[in-house]
Amino acid sequence: MKKIYITLFLLIVLFLVLNQTVTGKMVVSYIKGSVSNISKDSDYIDKNGDLISTRVTVPSGYKRVSYKKGSFGEYLRNYPLKPYGSKIINYDNSEYFAQNWHDAILEIPVPENGLQQCADALMRIRSEYLWLHNRKDEIGFNFTSGHYCSWIKYAEGYRPKIQGNKVTFHKTSSADYSKSNFYKYLNLIYTYAGTLSMSHELRKVAVSDVKIGDMLVKPGSPGHIEIIVDEIINEEGHKMYLLAQGNTPAQSVCLLKNFENTSISPWYQFNEYEAVYTPSYYFDEARFIRFK
Template identity: 75%
Template sequence: MMKKYIISLTIIVILFLIFRNTSKGKMVTNHIKSVVSNVVTDADYINTKGDSISTRVIVPKGYSRVKYAVGSFQEYLRHYRLKPYGSKIINYDDSEYFAQDWHDAILEVPVPSNGLQQCADALMRIRSEYLWEKNKKDKIGFNFTSGHYCSWIKYAEGFRPKIKGNKVTFYKTASPNHSKANFYTYLNLIYTYAGTMSMHNELKKIQVKDVRIGDMLVKPGSPGHIEIVVDEIQNADGDRMYLLAQGNTPAQNVCLLKNFENTKFSPWYRFDKNEPVYTPSYYFDKAIFVRFK
């Protein structure tokens, strides 16, 4: 609030000086545009030609990207492919999302037309596709909100859940099918019965000081919300900043979020213990993070 007050007062003072020293309307208008631009525009950390997270977002002076092992989930996210700059957020039904000023990038994550792939689901998909690509298929699995674990391997072997209230039992009712098409059918099942609440309950909680790429900022609930850290930088003093991406409801493109609370470093974010986190689409009253297994 104080920052906005100072900016407004600065603009008023400069406009007064402009009007006092010129009476030409066109010149005044041009001066006003220049003044407003110079006062409210912060550093630009976006390379519009970048086609991945690491090439789209520029590192602020004094910072460098935290190094991770080649082939790690962290490097997978950091180099995730992006749609061309300026691409819009499109909902599962091909309509445009109402808010098109929240993001600096759209990740190349397909959006099924069934509407199931919402905020938590999109992140589970990204994680599952990474494990699939790294031939770690036996590690693909998630808890339902009921707490029952559903693995891809068992699903591929033909086991299906029978759900009655909060009780879930698995029976072998289908022929084995380890195909990629069946993998996405499995994910649709996960999208239906898992979400922010199950992820919050299932996954390890991470302290703010230990957050790394791949960790997720979560508010459990119905609806809750969840966003994932997709890049991380550090300066010589050990101060760290991060990038956040999200899926959303309705099911839509996964996007890299701007930071409206700290436009000086947007889209980079800082997190503080016990402090809320404001993102364009959601307010997290606490910085609670979880980590995939």
């Protein structure tokens, strides 16, 4: 009987080993929805770089796709970073359990209220870009109910009255266009909008047309969403991209490593209808959406 148990144990161990992908110094185990790993350092990281564009170098034969000065793409590509080695910190100032998923931490504060989760962090990035470029009248998002909530109306003093799926707006506050009130508005958006509302509201983009600022999305409640923050191309027209994400619980926004293809990490390649594996999430299809 003991021999039977030992044989079964050895078969189980063999099965687990054969179901692991070994690449260089890295072992990756896939579970739908997450990836656990032991990873090596990337060949394309400059530890002294303090922007996305200076932290991540370009593989031989590639160059960065040109973006117009003042564009959202240029803004993301040159987003400031915390010093190399900074950790992913949760909203309550605790350390996230996985500290080997990222090559950079973006300089985005994490509110202590815990509201700024994956989709929220990306809406914040977009809103701050529009604010900085004096395009405040473009700041606005749909609630999950489908009702549009703009910064301008909020600043004028209008607040939502929510009863189930019915939302009406009423002027209940004095006008306040300050930056501090802007972040109160974002807290409202974080509460009533998210991955599901964004996937319904925003335009779908084919993989062949994706660019910096487009978001890899798995609609749902919960679902997940990540944003492209850089783009490179070679002479054959093949492109690669960088991905960043916020997460749940609310935490630091980080630039993700590529555990699926460590030879190009942290760069990613996408193919229509094919799954995308990122360190914290499995996307069963490469689906993208774009901010208005």
